[in-house]
Amino acid sequence: MAERLILVRLSGEISTKSNRVRRRFTEHLVDNMHDALRSVGVQQRIRNEWSRIFVEVDSVEPALDVLTRVFGIASCSPIDRVTKPVLDEIVRVGEETYRDIVNGRRYAVRARRSGRHPFSAQDVNVKLGAALNPYGTVDLEQPDVTVHVEVRPQAAYLFHRIVPGPGGLPLGVEGRAVSLISGGFDSAVASWLMLKRGVELEYVFCNLAGAAYERSVLLVARLLATAWSYGSHPRIHVLDFEPLVKELRDKVKPQYLQVVLKRLMYRAACRIAEHTGAHAVITGESVGQVSSQTLANLRSIDVVADYPVLRPVIAYNKDEIVRQAQWVGTYALSAVVQEYCALVPRHPVTAATPHGVDVAEQDVDLSLLDAAVRDRKVLFLRELSDADLVVPYLFTEEIPEDATVIDCRPQSQFEAWHYPGALHKDVDDLLVNYKQLPKDRTYVLYCMWGLQSAAVAEKMQRDGYQAYSFKGGVPALMRRVGADEKAPVDDRTP
Numbered sequence: 484m485a486e487r488l489i490l491v492r493l494s495g496e497i498s499t500k501s502n503r504v505r506r507r508f509t510e511h512l513v514d515n516m517h518d519a520l521r522s523v524g525v526q527q528r529i530r531n532e533w534s535r536i537f538v539e540v541d542s543v544e545p546a547l548d549v550l551t552r553v554f555g556i557a558s559c560s561p562i563d564r565v566t567k568p569v570l571d572e573i574v575r576v577g578e579e580t581y582r583d584i585v586n587g588r589r590y591a592v593r594a595r596r597s598g599r600h601p602f603s604a605q606d607v608n609v610k611l612g613a614a615l616n617p618y619g620t621v622d623l624e625q626p627d628v629t630v631h632v633e634v635r636p637q638a639a640y641l642f643h644r645i646v647p648g649p650g651g652l653p654l655g656v657e658g659r660a661v662s663l664i665s666g667g668f669d670s671a672v673a674s675w676l677m678l679k680r681g682v683e684l685e686y687v688f689c690n691l692a693g694a695a696y697e698r699s700v701l702l703v704a705r706l707l708a709t710a711w712s713y714g715s716h717p718r719i720h721v722l723d724f725e726p727l728v729k730e731l732r733d734k735v736k737p738q739y740l741q742v743v744l745k746r747l748m749y750r751a752a753c754r755i756a757e758h759t760g761a762h763a764v765i766t767g768e769s770v771g772q773v774s775s776q777t778l779a780n781l782r783s784i785d786v787v788a789d790y791p792v793l794r795p796v797i798a799y800n801k802d803e804i805v806r807q808a809q810w811v812g813t814y815a816l817s818a819v820v821q822e823y824c825a826l827v828p829r830h831p832v833t834a835a836t837p838h839g840v841d842v843a844e845q846d847v848d849l850s851l852l853d854a855a856v857r858d859r860k861v862l863f864l865r866e867l868s869d870a871d872l873v874v875p876y877l878f879t880e881e882i883p884e885d886a887t888v889i890d891c892r893p894q895s896q897f898e899a900w901h902y903p904g905a906l907h908k909d910v911d912d913l914l915v916n917y918k919q920l921p922k923d924r925t926y927v928l929y930c931m932w933g934l935q936s937a938a939v940a941e942k943m944q945r946d947g948y949q950a951y952s953f954k955g956g957v958p959a960l961m962r963r964v965g966a967d968e969k970a971p972v973d974d975r976t977p
Contacts, residue, residue, distance in 0.1 A: 487543055488562040490633060490640060491516070491536040494555050494650040498534065509536075512555040512653040515714030519549045522713065522865075532635070534597070547646055553713050554679050556648030560631065564641045570602040570610065573632060573639050578614040580641060581630050585615050589622035591629050598636035607632050652681030654714045659683045660793070661756045662765035663748055664719070666700035666820035668804050669767030669796055671707065671813040676795035677765050678711055685759050686719040686864070687752045689855075691728055693925070695949040697721060698876035699820045701867065703813055708864035710812060720755050721860040724748075727851050738832045739843035741775040745784045746844065747852055753789045754856050763791045769799055774831040783835040819947035876944065877937050878954035879927060882963075886925040889913065891936045892957070902929065902960055910935045917943050925949040932956040 497508050513529055513536065520527045526541040540546040543561050550559050566576040581590075592615070594607035611630065612621055619628075633640040657680055664670045664686045674684055686704050690697050701719065708717045727747055735743050752764045768776045775784070785792055796804055808814040832839075882888060882902075890901045891910040901907070908916075910930060917939065920926070926948060928936035933956035943950035953960050 487540055488565065488640075489538045489540060489543065489546060489550065490560045490562055490642065491538060491550065492557040492559075492648075493534065493536070494557045494648070494652070496650070496652055497555055508555065508653055508656055509533075511656050511714070512536075512553070515553055515555070515653055515655070516550060519553050519713035520546060522709070523549050525549070535633070535635075549713075551646050551648045552711055553654075554649050554651040554681065554711075555653035557650055558648050559646045560642040560644055562640050562642050566639050566641070568598070568600055568634050568637065568639045570600075570606060573607055573634070573641075574610045574614050577611040577630060577632065577641055581615060581628070581643065582618045584643065585619035585628050585630070588619045588627040589625065590615060590619045591621065591623045591626035592632070593629055594632040594634065596634040598634070600634060604632075604634070607634065649679060649711075651679035654678055654681055654712060655683045657681035659685065659759065659761045660763040660765050661685045661687050661720075661752050661759065661761045663687050663689070663752050663767075664700060664704055665767070666696075666703045666817060667767070668801075668808045668814070668817045669769060669772075671703050671767070671817055672799075672804050672807045672811065673765055673767040673795045674707055675711060675807070675811045675813070677793065678707070682763075682765075683715045684712070684717055684765070685755065685761060686717060687722070687748075687755050688719055689722050689724040689748045689751060691724050693725075693949060694876045694879075695944045695951065696820075698872055698944060699816070699947060701862070701864075701872055703816045703820065705864045705867050705872070706813055706816060707811075712865070716866075717864050719862050719864055721862065722751055722855040723858065724855060727855060730848055730851055734846040734848075735843055738830055739835070739840060741831055742780055742784060742835050742840055743844045743847065745775055745780075746787045746840065747847075749784060749788045749792065750849075750852060751856055753787075755859075756790050761790070763793050764788060765793050765795065767796055768794050769796050769801075769804070772801065774833050777833050779834040779836070780832070783837045783840045786837045819945065873941060877940050877952055878933065879951040880954050880959070880963075882927050882953070883925050886927045887920075889926060889928045889936075891928055891930040891939060896931070900957075900961070902964065905929075910939060913939050914942065917948070918946065920948070922948055925951075927951050927953055929953040929960055930956055933959070 497505055500508060509531060513531055516529060523545045525546045528539045530537040547559055550556060564576050564580050566572050592608045592612045594604040596604040628643055631642050660677060660682050662674045662684045664674060678684060688700050704719050731740055731743055756764060770776060770778060808817055888902050888905040890897045890905045890907050891913060897907045928940050928950060930936040933952050933954055937952035940950040940952045
């Protein structure tokens with residue numbers, strides 16, 4: 484069925500390899516294509532013809548969408564017609580297929596031939612071009628429509644669409660690395676660039692700011708895994724760094740806080756690299772973007788790494804990184820992720836020396852890092868459902884000391900009893916106006932049963948807020964504060 488056949492072209496980087504390497508890379512690419520098509524439920528049959536790959540599918544558009552996100556593919560073309568590799572037959576079928584498409588438009592014919600045939604590619608260009616001339620106007624420079632003919636030994640394939648792929652190398656052919664991911668633009672783009680180089684990734688997330696922040700980062704990492712990581716099943720290693728942040732505040736001079744924190748993250752990534760068989764650590768650092776990313780500081784951080792540290796966006800400016808994030812698809816998710824660095828001194832060191840940082844961190848209890856690595860949470864990103872990324876991150880049974888507590892019930896219930904110091908905001912008003920609240924705070928919302936407040940907290944989290952619903956609602960909250968009053972009666976079904 485020609486209308487369900489897709490022609491896939493290899494990236495130029497694969498085509499220039501030796502025959503042995505090219506064969507290995509192409510076989511890896513075909514495996515990744517199978518995985519990609521299965522992931523969207525497309526039935527397929529793939530035929531590898533060395534310089535071209537033909538894919539027969541039961542649904543073209545979903546197949547095109549996913550194949551053009553498989554690294555190693557230069558472009559894809561849905562085949563309009565298949566005919567015998569006979570010049571007159573090619574011209575007849577070509578005229579029949581494209582006369583309506585080129586009608587009143589500028590067009591060109593581009594033929595490519597492989598194998599032995601009694602005609603040349605130029606013969607196809609001339610004769611099919613002439614056959615279509617009554618319907619449109621030939622324009623070889625800026626055609627509205629380009630009719631392509633791929634003549635192979637056993638058949639000729641006609642098509643007029645070329646959909647670009649990402650190029651690069653098939654994922655997995657260059658081994659594995661771990662990527663330090665924060666959820667922001669830089670680390671996501673750096674990760675994507677390494678995926679494009681054929682490097683399979685495991686992600687390491689050092690959580691400085693709680694569950695809502697974790698959820699935001701997981702959304703970014705899951706997109707990289709589900710949209711761009713065909714042929715692999717990446718995991719994310721989530722480390723609780725909040726005890727380490729407290730330790731640094733107590734033990735490290737303020738101007739060195741960020742540099743020492745980065746060292747701890749590098750050490751964690753290297754340990755996980757050892758556990759996972761990775762060969763390098765990936766970061767999203769760009770020279771001079773922030774104080775910890777001066778060359779002197781990067782050198783002072785690097786000395787603790789046991790593995791090569793690769794920085795794909797090292798020479799990119801922020802605008803370039805953001806544009807790449809828009810193309811990759813992580814922009815919208817990263818835009819609402821706050822780059823949480825709980826350690827932001829007023830005058831950070833910008834020209835640290837390795838010895839100076841050694842001295843600054845000498846009193847830090849590294850057993851806390853051991854515990855963070857040992858107790859890390861490991862999640863398979865391609866297996867995370869939407870529910871997995873909502874329910875575990877919405878509810879809290881604690882109220883941090885610095886949290887803003889918001890009562891979402893009607894005014895009368897708020898006046899009857901409310902958590903000490905809580906603000907009152909009607910749930911409908913909060914749903915509309917929550918963006919007026921500052922983002923640099925943690926919010927704990929509650930309602931009668933914790934369900935309406937959960938809907939608001941979920942919406943706030945999607946916009947980058949650290950917002951939670953108190954689990955169990957007012958009854959649980961009253962038990963927590965030891966209130967003598969009975970919970971107000973609410974006839975609504977929980």
